[in-house]
Amino acid sequence: MKKKGAEIVWECLVREGVEVVFGYPGGANMPIYDAMLNYPVHHVLVRHEQGGAHMADGYARASGKVGVAMATSGPGATNLVTGIATAMMDSVPVVFITGQVAAHLIGGDAFQETDVTGITLPITKHNYLVTRADEIAETLREAFYIARSGRPGPVLVDICKNAQVESCEFVYPDEPKLPGYQPVTRSPKALLDDAVALIEQAHKPVILCGHGVLMSHAEEALMQFAVKTQTPVASTLLGLGAFPASHPLSLGMMGMHGEAYANLAIQNSDLILAFGMRFDDRVTGTLKTYAPKAKKIHIEIDPSEIHKNVFVDVPLVGDVNTVVSDLIPLVDEYDHDDWLQEIQGWKNETDSRDIMNWEEDGKLYVAHLIADIWKATGGNAIVTTDVGQHQMWTAQYYQMEKPNRWLTSGGAGTMGFGLPSAIGAWFAAKDQEIWAIAGDGGFQMTAAELTTAVQEGANVKVAIMNNNFLGMVRQWQEFFFEKRYSAVNMLTPDFVKLADAHGVPARRVTKREEVEEAIEWARKTQGPVVLEFRVEQEDAVYPMVPAGAALHEMIRRPVKLAK
């Protein structure tokens, strides 16, 4: 059947199971928006394309499906860039569809022409420029396949206006034709045997659980493996939730703001089992002294991660779930009691410094508030964050028991991610409680999406942790720049009035005794809600591994303050 290019776009999206698209119209994608009216896909009109990109990202992270965002050419497409880079750094499957000027105008600096495939080349898994209608179906088929397979990631399809209005025969290809794209899933037996030999010799093993565990749905396999071999599990920021925080083998988060005992376990271990993680500098500290006594086994779907930051003894390239499942029957049962005892000792020492054990002093500490929200929500909410101190406290104190509920910008560290990703997540899980933990700085970057939340009735609760500072930068200035505060003291608007102007119910919380009631009020109130917490201004996130220091060289919360 003959169809217009713009119709083919929607035919493809429907066939890919797309239910919702986050976008913004303009000259170069008007035919796509016109055709949209005839298709059963819900479109969310965002307030800024960056917000749309983060919504598609949040939707993808919460649902496990491919997210879709749209924008027009030129400024519409360039506004997506931060969101595309965010999805790229965290391997999130999102298909971005941008309008482009007509093919015959390309290269002529036409109105709103920007070389979008050029700009996004290094921040997409792959991208396409489509100049003819008959290329659209094949291209979108490939785009969705590439986005979700192998190591997932964003794919951008830039469609020229003429391709949207021209007609051609529509056939949706069964199989994408990609001779050069063959993601590996299984590791060879010989290498599995090498890994088993190392596991047999180990007395102090640690599993490092990364985002790859979640992306390959390896939670079950991880649990089996960890329990069978009695190996403790430390998580990266993005791996949180893959292994239940309350499990006795859980070490919580590792790295720059990880648990001290997790970092000490890594530094003292004799075998590192890295599951779907990439030894980012935020989790290793300086590489010179990283896990110096440990042999290393690296299970990773992307071969280019092997030996990239840390040289490993046994690389197991493949899908984490497949490889770990292949390993389980090959390994014996162990107990590692001495090792777990040793870690418990570090854990006890850490407890004495924990802000949770402080005497109440009437002030609002973010860590306490996160614990309060955790308690109120039974630890079951989907939680998103911006980037900064509040993000780290949320990672530390919102104890994640279940997968795909922890949405944060890790690799890119994108401020402004919290609110839009929460809105996106709501479209994936409308029956779940969703909290966006925002910084006063980060919230202001994408605050315009509050109206989007109202228009869509998105039931998201925004908790702004207002310390009147770009807190994380302030903390670095305090620790490493002799407290010379430079451009971190931020005037904030009246967040309650701001929310009010958007038609969003809001409350400000300044006292300890108001906290519980405010959280309950937010939970009971249908639709978007804003809570502004006036928190302690100059609190710091501990422990902290200074950039470039060894993983065990942590700045700790002063012990004298504990009760």
Added chain:
Amino acid sequence: MNYTFIALVENKPGVLNRVASLFRRRNFNIESLAVGRTENPDVSRMTIVVDCPNGDVDAHRIEANLYKLVNVIDVQDVTHQPSVTRDLALIKVKVGPERRAEVNGLAEIFRARIVDVAADSVIVEVTGTEDKIEGMIELLRPIGIVEMVRTGQVSMTRGVNEGVRRMPGMSDRHYDDISVAAMVP
């Protein structure tokens, strides 16, 4: 040291840009890159010479990163394989009739050819390995080189020899087929 890779890529617009951009982004130094069509119209072939200060570890990274490009079909490292390697140079030498014979003589020693003669210059065409071309250039320099162009190196393994493949590439290749030794540099 310099490593030589042969990459088969889909013959599509922008693929050269993707490859070049990858090397820049990942901080690898390209010594030369030659690209052209092959016996298959859908496939182009690149010979890429890259400086690999960390030896095989770098070679592994380069191959793995090339495969991240969706349009890259196959990559082999032919650095240590018996292969035929050629570079072609056109060298314009400023020379009047009085010293033409001298240039001609040098060219003959290198099995090079004079392919153009003008009143006060000639163009010498020389093919061969890097070393040979460098040698020719050294000898012509004192006479006066006014212009030079080189194609960059192209390589092909001899007989049934194949390069090292550290990655699964073509559809029928999987990690199981690749020697463990190749993967662990």
